Amino acid sequence: MSVVFTCLDADTLGGIQQVTHTLAQGLAGRGHEVHVIGLRRSPAPFRYVQRPLYHQHVIGRPAENALARRLANGRLKRLFADVRPGYAIMTSPSVVARVSALLPAAFRPIGQYHGSYDHARGCWHLASIRRHYPALDQAIFLSEDDAWQFSEHALLPNARALPNPLAEWPAEMSVLETPRVLGVGRLEGVKRFDRLISAFARSDAPPPWELHLIGDGAELDRLRAHASHEGVADRVVFRGLVPAAAMPAEYLAASILGLTSEHEGLPVVLLESGAHGVPSVAFDVSGGVRSTGPVLVPPGDVDAFAAELGRLMGDEEERRRLGADARARTEAFRLDHVLDRWEQMFAHLDR
Structure with a gap:
């Protein structure tokens, strides 16, 4: 049939x-x-x-x-x-x-x-x-x-x-040593990357930690201005669109993934990052998000999100523990x- x-x-x-x-x-x-x-x-x-x-x-x-x-x-x-x-x-x-x-x-x-x-x-x-x-x-x-x-x-x-x-299962896992938080998705209002930028700024992340945003969209100029307003313009890197074939390298170069969307079903980005052993912090907006095992934060609570980002930035052992758990959970997908x-x-x- x-x-x-x-x-x-x-x-x-x-x-x-x-x-x-x-x-x-x-x-x-x-x-x-x-x-x-x-x-x-x-x-x-x-x-x-x-x-x-x-x-x-x-x-x-x-x-x-x-x-x-x-x-x-x-x-x-x-x-x-x-x-x-x-x-x-x-x-x-x-x-x-x-x-x-x-x-x-x-x-x-x-x-x-x-x-x-x-x-x-x-x-x-x-x-x-x-x-x-x-x-x-x-x-x-x-x-x-x-x-x-x-x-x-x-x-x-x-x-x-x-x-x-999850379309591909990677052979490699991130070593979680690069001081980089990753955000992936369309630069549109529903993805609320402004909240991720604010959380990064409030996390008191010390240099050389950076936030890399992969994607393109109508919010690009506003998000650049927002990063400047938050005082982190020099550490928020707008990467634009990255070909799908190059995304594994992006996950391998990341230590934390942030997801601050207004709403989500079951975001593929959580599956891809988890398969690479990258721990994530996400707003608790759906059963699909919960099923992938990120560190969950009440929806819209930027200060709580910042606290979790800061905690993971400062604790490499915890990143490794959560990254291994994320990869194990992702096996089912x-x-x-x-x-x-x-x-x-x-x-x-x-x-």
């Missing part, structure tokens, strides 16, 4: 897209016929897999009027009609709302949600999940905690936990283990 992933846009730089292409390549490598569909074309396409073993499709353009939407829906239905029957995995509430009614009866509808229950209930996502997900064959969430909360509070009888996968769980779910749906 085929496996079809549908995203709002499949080639934007983002966590949902990275996970989708990782799963698609992994399942295709196990002999499944796999398709990845983007409902609209990304204005800045990003290539996740250099030699994909799966099929990729784009249905429409970013700006859609009613006529364009009808035409795109027709193209989508024809595409599904040309694909062998199988499993249709819709990667967000907006995709489920649009696509589930268009699926042929031969496809088993599966809805993912890449956020947390707490985030969903704070926006329109929870109402959409309550409306559309109960009719699906399976509703997938990123942690056991989130799956339970959706089951209990959104009355979903079909909730199941399937975590994000290795791609082969996660693919096994996907295939177990497919077998369960077919019984």
